[in-house]
Amino acid sequence: MAKIIPFKAVRPTPDKVALVTCRNYDDYSSAELAAWLSFNPYSFLHVIHPAYMYSQKITLDKRFKGVAHKYQDFKDDGVFMTEDQPVYFLYEIQTKTEIFTGIVAGTSIEDYKNNRIKKHEDTLQYRVEYFKDYLHQTGFNTEPVLITYPDNIQINEWIAKKKKDQPVYNYSTTNKEKHQLWKVESAEEIHWLTQQFEDIPELYIADGHHRSASAELLYDEDKHLGNENLNYFMSFLIAESNVKIYEYNRIIRDLNGFSREDFLEKLSEHFIIKDKEQELWKPQSKFEFGMYLDGHFYALFYKQQGMSESMLGNLDAQILYDTVLLPLLGIEDLRNDERIEYIPGKQSVATIKELVDEGEFEVGFMLYASDINEIKALADNNLIMPPKSTYIEPKFRSGLMVYEL
Missing domain, CATH: 3.30.1760 (Conserved hypothetical protein from pyrococcus furiosus pfu- 392566-001, domain 2)
Structure with a gap:
């Protein structure tokens, strides 16, 4: 059985979400990055890489502390809001050719350790350590792990019905994508969705092997502190037929x-x-x-x-x-x-x-x-694909959702 939980998400206010969210930092050229930082004061790029012009001259410790301070500034300035109670979200991305719809939730470190959340890629220890230190210093994560689950008729029907509700976000981005987000907040819906995933024996990581490994390492080092949020990591759960594998x-x-x-x-x-x-x-x-x-x-x-x-x-x-x-x-x-x-x-x-x-x-x-069946078969047999074997979509917008630790 797979355990998922709702969480008290931090997210941009609806009037600023289109300005705040951004692509992965590494996707921007130097010119693009400079332009966004110069002309958009709300871009989450300011949080990810504070003091951009001088970032190569400061230590990692100072950089991570700068990220934490800038994130707090965004919260203090009312750019972000915090949910009153733990919730799930339904999130949809429409590109020129594809529509991706999935559920944002917390997934269990215990499931990851026990291989109920399965892997198909190897990790580099220095990158795992780096991101673990980032999480420890900043106290938040905004990059969910992309996880697939077997196609499920009941969940598909629930998604179709939920999408008829009024979304909390409905906006477009400069790369011509449309994004919509629905909040799942009623106790009845939360219980039902949690139960649906308890009936799923295994989940598969599609993208984010280093992030999940870093969350496990942080849990192992800091679990004695009693922080319940360390028991889970933020994930974007999507039906396996709805991922696009390149x-x-x-x-x-x-x-x-x-x-x-x-x-x-x-x-x-x-x-x-x-x-x-x-x-x-x-x-x-x-x-x-x-x-x-x-x-x-x-x-x-x-x-x-x-x-x-x-x-x-x-x-x-x-x-x-x-x-x-x-x-x-x-x-x-x-x-x-x-x-x-x-x-x-x-x-x-x-x-x-x-x-x-x-x-x-x-x-x-x-x-x-490769197709999803080949990836799952390798994961089921504890086999690791060569580096850079798959490029998988969808890609989650940075700054759209924050999981605080």
């Missing part, structure tokens, strides 16, 4: 000393290669790979489809690593090797062509996206 494509700076001809010959040991010339080709199914090299697109068809006895060995990202990236290109550390970078699959393959044509990169590889 691949992460790879671009490499050099061929590790191979000529074009020698590299193609080496690839032919594992792949059937078809020259697609100038066609913007991308994989159409599992065990297919795209490649852009020296002005040509290539289709690569893996010769040993499904022959691995290992579930991980049949994962496209692992196949590319085992047959190309490691043995031919000498890339062992997918997270830290500076010769490799990653492009989310929602971006056009023309982006890869452009980056390679500009000369900074020598070759690009396009993968076919």
Whole structure:
């Protein structure tokens, strides 16, 4: 059974929500960041990165304390409001092509520890420690973990009915998304929704493995303080059919000393290669790979489809690593090797062509996206996908909801 709880959320006042919420900090270029900070005094970017111009010159301790102080300033200035009682929320994001609807709630650290909340990605300990220190110093989190649950007819019907109510937020953002938020506050609805999730045996993390690991570490270090909020972490719970899974494509700076001809010959040991010339080709199914090299697109068809006895060995990202990236290109550390970078699959393959044509990169590889069943199967077997295997939407707006610790 999965345990979820309502919580006393802190959130922007309705008249300011469109000004406060922002994309993930790392999504902004330096120019965008400077513009938003200069012209929008309500942007949550001011909280996330106070003293932006001088942030590289101050210690992490001072930076985290600055975040905490700026957040308190926003509360003191009436930018944020606090719920009178613990509640759930229903949140919907409409993009140009997709509609995502999910539930904002607290999820259990105990469930995470006992693997009732399952994982499919590895974490880097330094990042887990970093975010744990951030949570400890600032006392809040505004980035929920994206968690999927099996499609449920009763919950779907409840969501459809709830969306007929008046939302507490209904606004659009400059990236042409529409956002709506409904509060779930009646004792009857809260009890019913809690019970629905108690009937779900397992949940799966789609995005936010470092955040959940940091919440666990903070709990382990500070549980003696008796803070009940540490027993849970904020999550955005969404039906597994409602997530959008993209691949992460790879671009490499050099061929590790191979000529074009020698590299193609080496690839032919594992792949059937078809020259697609100038066609913007991308994989159409599992065990297919795209490649852009020296002005040509290539289709690569893996010769040993499904022959691995290992579930991980049949994962496209692992196949590319085992047959190309490691043995031919000498890339062992997918997270830290500076010769490799990653492009989310929602971006056009023309982006890869452009980056390679500009000369900074020598070759690009396009993968076919994993599906939710493949991700769940790996998680069920305690297997970890290679880094940057999936880019998953929706992405939660920073500053929309705050879980205080």
